[in-house]
Amino acid sequence: xxxxxxxxxYITIFLFAGIGLAPVVVMFFKSLFxxxxxxxxxxxxxxxxxxxxxxxxxxxxxxxxxTFITVLLGVPLGxxxxxxxxPFRRFFAVLFIIPLLIPSYILAVAWFYCMGRSGIVAxxxxxxxxxxxSNFLFGFAGTLFVMVSALLPIVIILTMTYLRMVNQDMEEAxxxxxxxxxxLRKITLPLISPGIALGALITFVLTLGEFGVPSFxxxxxxxxxxxxxxxxxxxxxxxxxTALPLGIITIVVLIIERLFLRKKTFVSRTMGLxxxxxxxxxxxxxxxxxxxxxxxxxxxxxxxLCVLLCKSLSLSAYVEAFARSAxxxxxxxxxxxxxxxxxxxxxxLLGYILDRKALRLHYAxxxxxxxxxxxxxxxxxxxxxxxxxxxxxxFIYASIPIIIFGYIAxxxxxxxxxxxxxxxxxxxxxxxxxxxxxxxxYRRVFKVLVPLVxxxxxxxxxxxxxxxxxxxxxxxxxxxxxHDTLPVRTFTLMANSPDNIISALCVIMVMIxxxxxxxxxxxxKYVT
Amino acid sequence: xIVKIENVTKAYNKTPVIRGVSLGIEKGERIVxxxxxxxxxxxxxxxxxxxxxxxxxxxxxxxxxxADNGKCIIEPEGRQVGxxxxxxxxxxxxxxxxNIEFGLKAKKIPKTEIRExxxxxxEKVQMIQFRNAYPGDLSGGQQQRIALARALVTRxxxxxxxxxxxxxxxxxxxxxxxxxxxxxxxxxxxMIYVTHDREEAFSLATRIVVMKEGEIQKTGxxxxxxxxx
Ligand SMILES: Nc1ncnc2c1ncn2[C@@H]1O[C@H](COP(=O)(O)OP(=O)(O)O)[C@@H](O)[C@H]1O
Ligand SMILES: [Mg+2]
Numbered sequence: 011x012x013x014x015x016x017x018x019x020y021i022t023i024f025l026f027a028g029i030g031l032a033p034v035v036v037m038f039f040k041s042l043f044x045x046x047x048x049x050x051x052x053x054x055x056x057x058x059x060x061x062x063x064x065x066x067x068x069x070x071x072x073x074x075x076x077t078f079i080t081v082l083l084g085v086p087l088g089x090x091x092x093x094x095x096x097p098f099r100r101f102f103a104v105l106f107i108i109p110l111l112i113p114s115y116i117l118a119v120a121w122f123y124c125m126g127r128s129g130i131v132a133x134x135x136x137x138x139x140x141x142x143x144s145n146f147l148f149g150f151a152g153t154l155f156v157m158v159s160a161l162l163p164i165v166i167i168l169t170m171t172y173l174r175m176v177n178q179d180m181e182e183a184x185x186x187x188x189x190x191x192x193x194l195r196k197i198t199l200p201l202i203s204p205g206i207a208l209g210a211l212i213t214f215v216l217t218l219g220e221f222g223v224p225s226f227x228x229x230x231x232x233x234x235x236x237x238x239x240x241x242x243x244x245x246x247x248x249x250x251x252t253a254l255p256l257g258i259i260t261i262v263v264l265i266i267e268r269l270f271l272r273k274k275t276f277v278s279r280t281m282g283l284x285x286x287x288x289x290x291x292x293x294x295x296x297x298x299x300x301x302x303x304x305x306x307x308x309x310x311x312x313x314x315l316c317v318l319l320c321k322s323l324s325l326s327a328y329v330e331a332f333a334r335s336a337x338x339x340x341x342x343x344x345x346x347x348x349x350x351x352x353x354x355x356x357x358x359l360l361g362y363i364l365d366r367k368a369l370r371l372h373y374a375x376x377x378x379x380x381x382x383x384x385x386x387x388x389x390x391x392x393x394x395x396x397x398x399x400x401x402x403x404x405f406i407y408a409s410i411p412i413i414i415f416g417y418i419a420x421x422x423x424x425x426x427x428x429x430x431x432x433x434x435x436x437x438x439x440x441x442x443x444x445x446x447x448x449x450x451x452y453r454r455v456f457k458v459l460v461p462l463v464x465x466x467x468x469x470x471x472x473x474x475x476x477x478x479x480x481x482x483x484x485x486x487x488x489x490x491x492x493h494d495t496l497p498v499r500t501f502t503l504m505a506n507s508p509d510n511i512i513s514a515l516c517v518i519m520v521m522i523x524x525x526x527x528x529x530x531x532x533x534x535k536y537v538t
Numbered sequence: 539x540i541v542k543i544e545n546v547t548k549a550y551n552k553t554p555v556i557r558g559v560s561l562g563i564e565k566g567e568r569i570v571x572x573x574x575x576x577x578x579x580x581x582x583x584x585x586x587x588x589x590x591x592x593x594x595x596x597x598x599x600x601x602x603x604x605a606d607n608g609k610c611i612i613e614p615e616g617r618q619v620g621x622x623x624x625x626x627x628x629x630x631x632x633x634x635x636x637n638i639e640f641g642l643k644a645k646k647i648p649k650t651e652i653r654e655x656x657x658x659x660x661e662k663v664q665m666i667q668f669r670n671a672y673p674g675d676l677s678g679g680q681q682q683r684i685a686l687a688r689a690l691v692t693r694x695x696x697x698x699x700x701x702x703x704x705x706x707x708x709x710x711x712x713x714x715x716x717x718x719x720x721x722x723x724x725x726x727x728x729m730i731y732v733t734h735d736r737e738e739a740f741s742l743a744t745r746i747v748v749m750k751e752g753e754i755q756k757t758g759x760x761x762x763x764x765x766x767x
Binding site for chain 1: 588631640688
């Protein structure tokens, strides 16, 4: 009986390592050999030119600035939504989260229609104004702005989640002596600092790996460079060489996480107990906060979405958009569903290993998953296509599996961590009771564990579905001919299609992401 | 009278939790509110502290009305109370010293004086050797001692205690109970102590208030209550 469990878990790890780690490792070792002999020639070009240094500088500054501003905005916003009596706070929270559901470059497209040379601003205020706004948008400032609005939800969500776990009594112990602003600053925020740090970390690595936005707004960073080397010049060695700095930065960031964040778990685990939480009254400042939040949500979310909606507002645009992308839409939904389902399985088993410390390898497996999540999609993509591009494995390389492999490699950490956070709600004794009753491991899994963590699995599926659906970094690198997804299709059509069709495609993308969520919301409302 | 609770009611989602409680507390008393779990003891105590406010009725502390008919007139930080909670609530990111310092800093007391006062209170709760320890390195009993020091250091008029010993082992409870008695007498502080444990109530109280389902059932001295029960 014990055998079944161990074998299943080891096979899972083996598969995950094969799908995710092998491509990256093989890619790295291959790049060390030139013409059959060991050589560092591929890396010789690294940091030889000014361009290399510019790339490194741009990449780091963009990721750093995005992280800084996102935390600066996201933490107060999350606090407002989770802790205060701000009117419409749930509605605001939902609005702010929408940009996370769609590929980030769509926001860039919307802003281009707004601020480009012949955009809305130009048509309203004249050509010179258009040039000014266009110069702002294309380059560092614009990329930073779009990245902040795209990744802000991550910090907001994490801030809200961690705030819900804070023991109210600790804040009240401070309220005896000080007003809320002091308590928030000196007690509450330090208590959720691990959550804030996690948000910062995720923001940093996602910016590092972002391909769509900097590529569209022509800001030179490593992810874009890797992609160009690989798909425009088919230059595998140079692509790997440009991928290396990204890999190293990722590893450094993760080591920092492991060293400094791991030990700090201040938040008492009262999740799920529905502990009453202290509400901070905004009092006479309420109108000011309301106005401030409204302005922010208007600029960051409402304007870009409305621009796309208005631009696309004609039946012919949608007809044409559907005609050009019907196949991609179906593929997007299909691949994301398959991907999400695989990720639930991997997430379940690896999350189980992590939470129950079921194997001695649990720490290593978690590190691997997190590393692959943090690694830019471009890097994983290059590795995957390089590994599977052989005559024997063409059925993988030239078809759906390679895309699914990409999703598994990149997003398993999501499933693993969500499931690992779900398992503590199932006490060991429930499993042991079934074991004593003589149930084998598989029976215990399907009859006891799965029913008890069903909600966590549904959440995992949905979140993974959204991440697969919005993916462009990996898919762009590895999609076989005639296997493009909607984000990729839109991205490639962008160069030579009219604005209204691109807008329509973007709106469709928002819709196919939001519809499953709304559907689920309705089901939950009427079922429970 | 240092605390006057006048016909106070409180409901959560239309379920009444406190149904018309009136109670007067004299300076220097050790009031123990005794009652089964869920009868509203914590709610009443949190109202005195000012974290929640009565729907109806009035709360007077030291002659000042602090809450009246759903309105909060004086916020917790202005009520000059100290509180020890049921859960261990030392702030985990601060050392013992910093935990105790928080209230004194809020009162804008000069640094040298702060240091003296903290050291003196740490002596009193016999924790001076753990001055720079973090809560994570302290046992439950040690944490509650520091929490007691944190609550007492600002010289509050009223000390509120919500089952402060319930998270501790039985042996420790007796020791800490005696310590609480000693400190209360030494500092002549008014104390409102909440518990569901009769023995605790009998050994600590000068007066016991028995609560049931949001109402006061009986008030009296230890011997009166012993007889009545
Ligand atoms: N924030 C809250 N929201 C809803 N119900 C609450 C809240 N706080 C307490 N209650 C309810 O009020 C009743 C009294 O609670 P409490 O004062 O904590 O009792 P005690 O401290 O005597 O155990 C309980 O039934 C509890 O469920
Ligand atoms: Mg209680």
